[in-house]
Amino acid sequence: MKGLNIIVLAKQVPDTRNVGKDAMKADGTVNRAALPAIFNPEDLNALEQALRVKDAVPGTTVTILTMGPGRAAEIIREGMYRGADGGVLLTDRAFAGSDTLATSYALSQAVKELGKVDLIVAGRQAIDGDTAQVGPQVAEKLGLNQITYAEEIVAEKGNKLKVVRRLENGVETVRTKLPLVVTVTGSAPDCRSRNAKRLMKFKHAKTLNELQNETQDYTHLYDERPWLTIKELTVSDIEVDHEQLGLSGSPTKVKKIENVVLQAKEAKKLSTADEDIDSLMKELIESHVIG
């Protein structure tokens, strides 16, 4: 099999385990700046599958594509430390407020900009939304077939892939031809860790915007080492219908956001003392809740 051109769709997500008061903006959208940001866990599973195909098929390149603010370049570097060949940051204010469909539109237009693609791999879903929609929506926009819930991807001769899918009620193995979009679940193998040599090689990889914020001029270094420049795409670099971007391109609107406030009700408070547990069990038996 010839080397494949693989794109990994990845997202930098707010770590939803650490959400503070200022996490939401007044318009109901997420204030990402106020939260710690991480590589979406299932996108790391997806990256690992892409890297395994690269290990098996010489000449394969793995490129991370992410849409987000400038700091999302962090996950591209993270991916490069772990084995990705490079990455592209799709960033523009025009994308702000995108729902899954507007996001998928922007991503698919960016994919078209990146030349011939054999395989697109993405995490099944991101922990900030848990929707699992962007993968299939990108596939539809690109007119590609899709395999969701993948646990294992194996490249086969004849430009085909064998994919093992983990469904809620079992396992299914399918075969299909490339090009293709595959989404990977969290039960797939964990991503390999950072490689020390790659860390040294790529730790100064930066987007042009990040470079402009440097206090010293390293331009010559980046001219000599092209792998240190992380490609940035903005709306002006891709062909888009502006009506399909951001809030205006999003059919779903957030009508209301409620912060979760628990309403206390009168609970019987018990200790671990024998008498307490004994009387609790008696009460439950007498009221026929158990027994």
Add this chain to the structure above:
Amino acid sequence: MNSVFVYCEIEDGVVAEVSQELLTKGRSLADELKCDLEAIAIGSGLEGIEKQILPFGVDTLYTADDKRLYPYTTQPHTSIVVKLFQEVKPQIALMGASSIGRDLGPRVSSALHSGLTADCTSLIIGDHEDKKAKKKYENLLYQIRPAFGGNIIATIINPDCRPQMATVREGVMKKEVRDENYKGEVKALDVNKYVSDEDFAVEIIERHLEKSKVNIKGAQVVIAGGYGVGSKENFDLLHELAAVLGGEVGASRAAVDAGYADHERQIGQTGVTVRPKLYIACGISGQVQHRAGMEESAQIISINTDPNAPINAIADYVITGDVAEVVPKMIKFYKQNTK
């Protein structure tokens, strides 16, 4: 009035539980909107399938019967649903938040440029006013779901695009037959008008479906463990208590992630929803996604070392203490009192 539409999943000639629940919800939405309820069954060997579907109050059932349409693959089912939606223009479309619905739904929404909300926990009809655009909308579908790690509850609407699409997990809605003799119409689709040969590019080599071994949904007593249970060994205590009380063991997402319990035991927004007579929450803090899957339990006992655990707010009994100490005592005193 445009219809409410339900995509029915069929496995081994049986309409999936989640689809039956959605047909029930779809019927009540259609009643409120004074419109028809329509449904589609796509598969192979579907003769008589209407007997399982029409009783939920379905006015029109479309069938697409073809050997190649079972088991489910993405592309042909997408082609059929997309084309049919273009023809019948439903105002609302519901699918299960299952591995089929979550594969098909986004694909269809992308093709039709219609909004889709995943994993809704509640669906209601309501109005909306867009003050900026000075537009009023009547009878929209409010799609309500926890988001953002369960820290918020979001109400999502699709003001301008149709159908308004939503997926819902199994067990979230209740299932209720409308009328065993409900008079609905069956329309068999000419499959070849809806699919092309290229749609069948995915070949299924092997399929291992296993009936879920655990039946938490049907259990009257659920003993659920969270991260606070602390170890797999302590989880064994919960199994003991479940065996004694005739219940099942459930788990929070954190406990499943920590490897204390299998995924099929997960309760909550991304797991199953339960409504037992008694729910014993052991070492569960009670994030909103977890509560979404158990808060309708008739009685709730919370065992937690933290007296301020959020779950205590919805509990009927709060035992402040260590699971490893309390659970064996529950077993002991249950046995003593039932002798």
